[in-house]
Amino acid sequence: MTTTPTTHVPEGAARPLRLGTRRSALAKAQSQRVADAVAAHAGRPVELVEITTYGDRSRAHLAQIGGTGVFVTALRDALLRGDIDFAVHSLKDLPTAQPEELVIAAVPRREDPRDVLVARDGLTFDALPDGARVGTGSARRSAQLLAHARGIGRAIRIVPVRGNIDTRIGYVRGGELDAVVLAAAGLNRLGRSGEVTDALSAGTVLPAPGQGALAVECAAVNVDLAALLAELDDPGTRVAVTAERSLLAALEAGCTAPVGALADLLADGQIVNEMRLRGVVGTADGSTLVQLSTTGPVPVSHQDAIALGRELASEMLAKGAAGLMGERAL
Numbered sequence: 521m522t523t524t525p526t527t528h529v530p531e532g533a534a535r536p537l538r539l540g541t542r543r544s545a546l547a548k549a550q551s552q553r554v555a556d557a558v559a560a561h562a563g564r565p566v567e568l569v570e571i572t573t574y575g576d577r578s579r580a581h582l583a584q585i586g587g588t589g590v591f592v593t594a595l596r597d598a599l600l601r602g603d604i605d606f607a608v609h610s611l612k613d614l615p616t617a618q619p620e621e622l623v624i625a626a627v628p629r630r631e632d633p634r635d636v637l638v639a640r641d642g643l644t645f646d647a648l649p650d651g652a653r654v655g656t657g658s659a660r661r662s663a664q665l666l667a668h669a670r671g672i673g674r675a676i677r678i679v680p681v682r683g684n685i686d687t688r689i690g691y692v693r694g695g696e697l698d699a700v701v702l703a704a705a706g707l708n709r710l711g712r713s714g715e716v717t718d719a720l721s722a723g724t725v726l727p728a729p730g731q732g733a734l735a736v737e738c739a740a741v742n743v744d745l746a747a748l749l750a751e752l753d754d755p756g757t758r759v760a761v762t763a764e765r766s767l768l769a770a771l772e773a774g775c776t777a778p779v780g781a782l783a784d785l786l787a788d789g790q791i792v793n794e795m796r797l798r799g800v801v802g803t804a805d806g807s808t809l810v811q812l813s814t815t816g817p818v819p820v821s822h823q824d825a826i827a828l829g830r831e832l833a834s835e836m837l838a839k840g841a842a843g844l845m846g847e848r849a850l
């Protein structure tokens with residue numbers, strides 16, 4: 521564990537708040553943004569404390585080391601021990617079960633939730649030739665990409681890859697792959713959105729539940745800190761990701777297939793009058809997808825968002841999601 525002071529500490533000021541972060545460039549970039557926002561709101565210095573997680577250390581495929589949660593556990597352990605005061609997670613990496621000792625004090629405004637393509641020669645997805653090698657370790661992405669490719673009469677090959685964003689894009693630059701699929705939000709936060717060659721619309725590939733959003737977490741007993749962090753909360757993002765994660769939790773109870781979900785607000789003219797929740801589950805080979813959508817009135821309460829997710833999950837399970845089995849974790 522190493523500590524890097526990131527903000528000037530004025531004499532006589534309160535001790536810095538310790539923000540635990542993973543060591544990856546993406547984790548540090550998103551933690552630094554939150555650190556700056558907290559320092560500005562709270563008038564209190566924030567220092568980043570780097571913590572190595574099992575997911576960062578292991579070279580094994582994510583599915584072999586337990587799938588979701590591997591990036592999160594070490595940060596949560598540090599929170600529970602009191603080594604750090606708060607942590608920033610990519611919301612899509614958080615397991616749906618919330619430990620009761622910890623609280624998500626803020627969900628800041630979400631970035632672009634979509635998946636994007638970084639391909640050789642500026643290619644869009646639809647322009648990839650037959651046999652193109654597309655890198656992703658995500659069964660959710662592979663299911664939807666294979667289904668879309670088949671729909672336009674194209675035969676692509678999915679190559680399982682993992683590693684950080686640099687490593688993945690490196691496979692394209694080095695010619696081993698024709699394209700890789702990544703989250704727009706991660707590239708934006710690293711200042712690398714200029715490398716994107718195609719943004720995949722949610723109608724083509726639904727993102728992971730919570731993709732593009734962050735969760736700012738602290739110990740539940742630390743009510744003053746939770747109140748301070750809550751100033752960063754964006755209520756619209758919070759209800760959207762609550763609906764997406766409610767759908768995920770309800771589907772996890774009945775099927776092991778990969779899940780995509782996105783909640784957004786629909787406007788009738790200038791007036792936002794509905795929240796739409798779209799969900800998909802499928803087999804990793806894309807041969808079967810169950811994709812449904814539902815809407816509910818706004819404003820959306822926390823309970824409404826949970827109900828919308830559960831309602832869509834039960835419709836998806838009834839339409840065949842229950843029989844689907846995923847081969848790989850997200």
Ligand SMILES: NCc1[nH]cc(CCC(=O)O)c1CC(=O)O
Nearest residue numbers: 610612702703705706731732733
């Ligand atoms: N699976 C790792 C991960 N977790 C969060 C992001 C991107 C940032 C986000 O979705 O908020 C990524 C990288 C990726 O999927 O390209």
